Amino acid sequence: MNCWRALPDLLEHEDVVLVTVSQTRGSAPREAGTSMLVSMTQTIDTIGGGHLEWEAMAHARAMLLQASSAPALQRLSLGASLGQCCGGVVWLVFERIQQSARKDWRERSQAIACGIPMQRELSSKDSSSQWSVCNPQTPQPANVSLSDGPHWVFNEHIAPQPFRVTLFGAGHVGAAIVRILSTLDVHIRWVDVRNDLSGSTPSNVTCIATDAPEEEVDNAPPGSFFLVLTHSHALDLELTARILKRDAFAWFGLIGSRTKRARFEHRLHAQGIAAAQLARMTCPIGVAGISDKAPQAIAIAVVAQLLQAREQYARDTLKQRELTHDE
Numbered sequence: 001m002n003c004w005r006a007l008p009d010l011l012e013h014e015d016v017v018l019v020t021v022s023q024t025r026g027s028a029p030r031e032a033g034t035s036m037l038v039s040m041t042q043t044i045d046t047i048g049g050g051h052l053e054w055e056a057m058a059h060a061r062a063m064l065l066q067a068s069s070a071p072a073l074q075r076l077s078l079g080a081s082l083g084q085c086c087g088g089v090v091w092l093v094f095e096r097i098q099q100s101a102r103k104d105w106r107e108r109s110q111a112i113a114c115g116i117p118m119q120r121e122l123s124s125k126d127s128s129s130q131w132s133v134c135n136p137q138t139p140q141p142a143n144v145s146l147s148d149g150p151h152w153v154f155n156e157h158i159a160p161q162p163f164r165v166t167l168f169g170a171g172h173v174g175a176a177i178v179r180i181l182s183t184l185d186v187h188i189r190w191v192d193v194r195n196d197l198s199g200s201t202p203s204n205v206t207c208i209a210t211d212a213p214e215e216e217v218d219n220a221p222p223g224s225f226f227l228v229l230t231h232s233h234a235l236d237l238e239l240t241a242r243i244l245k246r247d248a249f250a251w252f253g254l255i256g257s258r259t260k261r262a263r264f265e266h267r268l269h270a271q272g273i274a275a276a277q278l279a280r281m282t283c284p285i286g287v288a289g290i291s292d293k294a295p296q297a298i299a300i301a302v303v304a305q306l307l308q309a310r311e312q313y314a315r316d317t318l319k320q321r322e323l324t325h326d327e
Contacts, residue, residue: 002045004112005185005204008109010039011099012099015064019093020047020095020154021034022091022093024090026088029050030046043057052090056094063094069094069096071126074091075090075091104131119132123152125151164186164220165187165226167188167189168191169191169227169230170194173295174227185204188206189206190208191208191216214242217246222248223249223250227253252281256284285305286298286301286302
C-alpha cells in the first residue's frame with residue numbers, strides 16, 4: 001500500500017515515523033524518495049527489506065518511545081556490518097508525526113493522490129516538515145538533496161504521475177488482474193455490464209456496472225491506461241474503436257490472439273481508423289515468454305506489461321514537458 005494513502009488513517013490510532021531514503025550511493029535496494037511508515041504496531045511500505053529495514057524500524061520505534069523526537073538522519077553502509085552485500089550506502093531521514101497533525105497530513109495525502117506536485121522540506125532544526133505546492137508548469141523529477149556538515153536539510157519534490165487504469169470485463173482474467181493490480185499505487189475503474197462487481201474490492205477500485213460500458217471510455221480521465229477483456233468480441237470491437245478514436249490515452253491493451261488482432265484491424269480500418277492509431281493497440285497482451293493460460297498467470301503477465309507501459313509513458317511525458325519548457 002502507498003504510504004501517503006495509508007498515513008492519515010494510521011494517525012487516527014497512534015504516532016508514526018516516516019522513514020525516507022534521502023540519498024543513495026552505489027548499489028541500493030530502493031531509490032531516493034522511497035518512504036515507509038513505522039508505528040509501534042505496524043509497518044507500511046518498504047525501503048528495501050533486509051537488515052537495513054530492521055535497523056530503520058528499530059530506530060523509528062526508539063523515537064516513538066520518547067516523549068518527543070527531533071528529526072534524524074542516518075547513514076547506513078550496505079556491507080558486512082548490516083549483513084548485506086549490495087555494497088552501496090543509504091541515507092535515511094526519520095520524521096516523527098504526531099496524531100494531532102493528522103488533519104494536515106490528510107490534506108497532503110489527498111493532494112498527492114490528485115497528482116498535485118508538492119515540495120517537502122525538513123531540516124535538523126525543524127520539529128516537522130514544511131510543505132508547499134510546486135509550480136506544475138516547471139518540470140522537475142522527484143529529487144532529494146542534503147547539505148554538508150552537522151546541520152542537514154532534506155528536500156523532496158513529490159510529483160506523482162497518476163496511474164489510472166480503466167478495465168472492461170469482470171471474467172476470471174479481469175478479476176485476477178484487479179486483485180493483483182490493486183495492491184499497487186493505482187486507481188482502477190472496473191467496468192462491466194453485470195451488477196455484482198462491488199463485492200469486497202479495495203478502496204482504490206471503483207466498480208461501474210452499466211448497460212452502456214462504451215460511454216465509460218469517454219468518462220476516463222486523460223492519460224488513462226485501458227484494458228479490454230469482456231465476454232463479447234462485438235463489445236470488445238466497439239470499445240476498441242471508441243478508445244482509438246478518443247486518442248487521449250496512455251496505453252491500450254486488448255485480450256486476444258494475433259488472429260483476433262488481424263480481424264479487428266481490418267474492421268477498424270473500414271471504420272476510418274488510421275494505421276497510426278491501430279499501431280497503438282496492444283494485442284495480444286502480456287509480457288512475452290509466458291505460455292501458462294491460467295487466469296492468474298495471464299494476470300501477472302499483463303500487470304508486468306502495464307508497469308512497463310507506465311514507466312515508458314512517464315519517461316515520454318517528462319521528455320515532452322522538458323521540450324515544451326525549453327521552447
